Amino acid sequence: MTRILEVRNLEQSFRLTKGLLDEVRLRNGRLVRDKVTVKAVNGISFDVERGSVFSLVGESGCGKSTTARTIIKLIEPMGGSIVFDGQDITAYSRAQMLPIRRQMQMIFQDPFASLNPRSRVVDIIAEPMVFHRVETSWRQARDRATELLRRVGIRLEQVTRYPHQFSGGQRQRIGIARALAVNPMFIIADEPVSALDVSIQAQILNLMMDLQGEFGFSYLFIAHNLSVVKHISDRLGIMYLGKIVEMGSKKSVFSNPKHPYTEALLDSIPKISGDNLEKAKPIKGEIPSPINLPRGCLFHERCPYALPQCSEVFPECTAIGEDHVVYCHLYT
Amino acid sequence: MSSRKKILEVRNLKTYFHTHKGVVKAVDSVSFDLEQGEILGIVGESGGGKSVTGFSIIRLIEEPGRIEGGEILFKGTDLLKQPESYLTSIRGKEISMVFQDPMTSLNPVYTIGRQLEEVLIIHEKLTREQRQRRCLELLQTVGIPNAEGRLNNYPHQFSGGMRQRVIIATALAGRPDLIIADEPTTALDVTIQAQILKLMKRLSRETHCALILITHDLAVISELTDRMNVMYCGKIVESGYTQDIINRPAHPYTQGLLSSIPDIDEDRPRLNTIPGIVPNMFELPEGCKFYDRCPYCQDICRDQEPLMTRVRDRHEVACFFALANEDQP
Numbered sequence A: 001m002t003r004i005l006e007v008r009n010l011e012q013s014f015r016l017t018k019g020l021l022d023e024v025r026l027r028n029g030r031l032v033r034d035k036v037t038v039k040a041v042n043g044i045s046f047d048v049e050r051g052s053v054f055s056l057v058g059e060s061g062c063g064k065s066t067t068a069r070t071i072i073k074l075i076e077p078m079g080g081s082i083v084f085d086g087q088d089i090t091a092y093s094r095a096q097m098l099p100i101r102r103q104m105q106m107i108f109q110d111p112f113a114s115l116n117p118r119s120r121v122v123d124i125i126a127e128p129m130v131f132h133r134v135e136t137s138w139r140q141a142r143d144r145a146t147e148l149l150r151r152v153g154i155r156l157e158q159v160t161r162y163p164h165q166f167s168g169g170q171r172q173r174i175g176i177a178r179a180l181a182v183n184p185m186f187i188i189a190d191e192p193v194s195a196l197d198v199s200i201q202a203q204i205l206n207l208m209m210d211l212q213g214e215f216g217f218s219y220l221f222i223a224h225n226l227s228v229v230k231h232i233s234d235r236l237g238i239m240y241l242g243k244i245v246e247m248g249s250k251k252s253v254f255s256n257p258k259h260p261y262t263e264a265l266l267d268s269i270p271k272i273s274g275d276n277l278e279k280a281k282p283i284k285g286e287i288p289s290p291i292n293l294p295r296g297c298l299f300h301e302r303c304p305y306a307l308p309q310c311s312e313v314f315p316e317c318t319a320i321g322e323d324h325v326v327y328c329h330l331y332t
Numbered sequence B: 001m002s003s004r005k006k007i008l009e010v011r012n013l014k015t016y017f018h019t020h021k022g023v024v025k026a027v028d029s030v031s032f033d034l035e036q037g038e039i040l041g042i043v044g045e046s047g048g049g050k051s052v053t054g055f056s057i058i059r060l061i062e063e064p065g066r067i068e069g070g071e072i073l074f075k076g077t078d079l080l081k082q083p084e085s086y087l088t089s090i091r092g093k094e095i096s097m098v099f100q101d102p103m104t105s106l107n108p109v110y111t112i113g114r115q116l117e118e119v120l121i122i123h124e125k126l127t128r129e130q131r132q133r134r135c136l137e138l139l140q141t142v143g144i145p146n147a148e149g150r151l152n153n154y155p156h157q158f159s160g161g162m163r164q165r166v167i168i169a170t171a172l173a174g175r176p177d178l179i180i181a182d183e184p185t186t187a188l189d190v191t192i193q194a195q196i197l198k199l200m201k202r203l204s205r206e207t208h209c210a211l212i213l214i215t216h217d218l219a220v221i222s223e224l225t226d227r228m229n230v231m232y233c234g235k236i237v238e239s240g241y242t243q244d245i246i247n248r249p250a251h252p253y254t255q256g257l258l259s260s261i262p263d264i265d266e267d268r269p270r271l272n273t274i275p276g277i278v279p280n281m282f283e284l285p286e287g288c289k290f291y292d293r294c295p296y297c298q299d300i301c302r303d304q305e306p307l308m309t310r311v312r313d314r315h316e317v318a319c320f321f322a323l324a325n326e327d328q329p
Helices: A019-023 A064-071 A094-103 A121-131 A138-151 A168-180 A198-215 A226-232 A250-255 A260-268 B050-057 B084-090 B112-123 B128-141 B160-172 B190-207 B218-224 B242-247 B252-259 B299-303
Strands: A003-015 A024-027 A030-033 A037-049 A053-057 A079-084 A104-107 A186-190 A218-223 A235-240 A243-249 A317-321 A324-327 B006-019 B022-035 B039-043 B065-074 B095-098 B178-182 B210-215 B227-232 B235-241 B309-312 B315-317
Touching: A003 A064, A003 A218, A019 A024, A037 A053, A037 A064, A037 A079, A037 A218, A037 A235, A037 A243, A053 A064, A053 A226, A064 A079, A064 A186, A064 A218, A094 A104, A104 A168, A121 A138, A121 A168, A138 A168, A168 A198, A198 A226, A198 B252, A218 A226, A235 A250, A235 A260, A243 A250, A243 A260, A260 B190, B006 B050, B022 B050, B022 B065, B022 B210, B022 B235, B039 B050, B039 B218, B050 B065, B050 B178, B050 B210, B095 B160, B112 B128, B112 B160, B128 B160, B160 B190, B190 B210, B190 B218, B210 B218, B218 B242, B227 B242, B227 B252, B235 B242, B235 B252
Parallel strands: A053 A218, A053 A235, A104 A186, A186 A218, B039 B210, B039 B227, B095 B178, B178 B210
Antiparallel strands: A003 A037, A003 A079, A024 A030, A235 A243, A243 A324, A317 A324, B006 B022, B006 B065, B227 B235, B235 B315, B309 B315
């Protein structure tokens, strides 16, 4: 399989202080300039194979959504490179990104905020077709939009309605149809089911997998729910404070988790069997602030197995098996 | 377990919302009871009526909502017949509540020490020193590190998980017999959720305080509760011991919910789904509320509403064709 996306050492950060006045502070009788920066993504590398599903999973603030938005260049990357379908798009301008965006679409988390409330749903789907010249006329575009909406489960008599007339699950279906409108090769789905009820979540997950089988595109799937990730992914990366700490094939990572954080995540999941929390030892403490990142391994303060070197240097990438790597001093 | 004292009996509770579009029967003839120290789960999807049930118990229903009928017997006293002043005296004392959002349920302009102390000032007769000591104990009980220093902190200085611990401490302050927790961990990350759930279970066991846990997450219910009620469109459709229901669901809705959750221990190529969506609460069907999504639906389901019937010990279900799956998950 060839790669549709290669991300290398991607970095993203946000300045919290804006302008000189905000940054100047009095410290010990001297004026100092103090820039406050949130380091959201700290040099992550991964590949997405053509026709497969790669997931980034982690808790809030780990940088998974920021990674997604940086890859599609809704925010400019601060470092590293993004190679999409053989082209290095890291420094592409907005104009250069336009043809790329036809190939790379996004499904958003909140189905209430991501659809234009003043547009009929058929027009929401037809607009990108006309804009990207996938269809030559509005009429053709609307015809194909209707067909696409039917495919995701919106009936013919509903296509001229407005977004507010649909339920959350139906709106997410419309969001998926919009992403598919321009026949993309690659879809980034940022928490597409976390706002939905469980019975609807199952419908949407099945739909996403069916469509992938039918159209053969690839997914970058962003989620915090490990059970959902396990269900949908081929490969995955576990993120903590803007770093990938463990990455590999679904089978290997779930059957043989190596990083203490991955173990802790798996231990923390409430299970239907009802006996996971009872026997597990969930980790103590909370995620440190991304403003003052700890030195060394970012997890060492919460890690039950921390070694002296863990607070000094970030661990190297270590291969555990075929398609399974971990960043942890326990294995170097 | 059944030898224990019943502390709460809810009989035919009806809470309706009178909106300009019509009447929403958010809770419709709901009955259940709760023993001392027991953990009861109420599970269902959005709009099922589980939160309204919780709020109805301590009569925190606001216009256009109204409790239309039924009985809520708390330690033998019908709360629906008592004046508002009586409710004020037991809220936060004998029954307290933990809400979903730890960001909005603390007052941002007071220190958390002050907010904890307020409960004690209202409900207990203690000296200043005794109150201080009790506040400190409470924070230590819920596992807040450096509790002494933290008493003078404001809510914004705490993370989400720590705030939820503070709220649990506030709920425990009056030594209640019942805590109603409405989605207490939904806003939290999974590692923090695990910490809070373990804490709540430990505290409920230690203090013999009964707990009603309202959540949409069946896995959380399974991890924490002794018994559970499954709600759909304002009705309890199944009720029983949690592990009994998880292992042998009798209502098609419960079965559908269970099989639509991706399970981390199991590989399935496809998830089973419940077809369709929850019906419009303004136009609920006559018979069984679930009939148009149900794979086992017959004519009788459309015309008649099924009543709760016993399938086995303390396991009841409202379905004409209760599933007889023996030891089948």
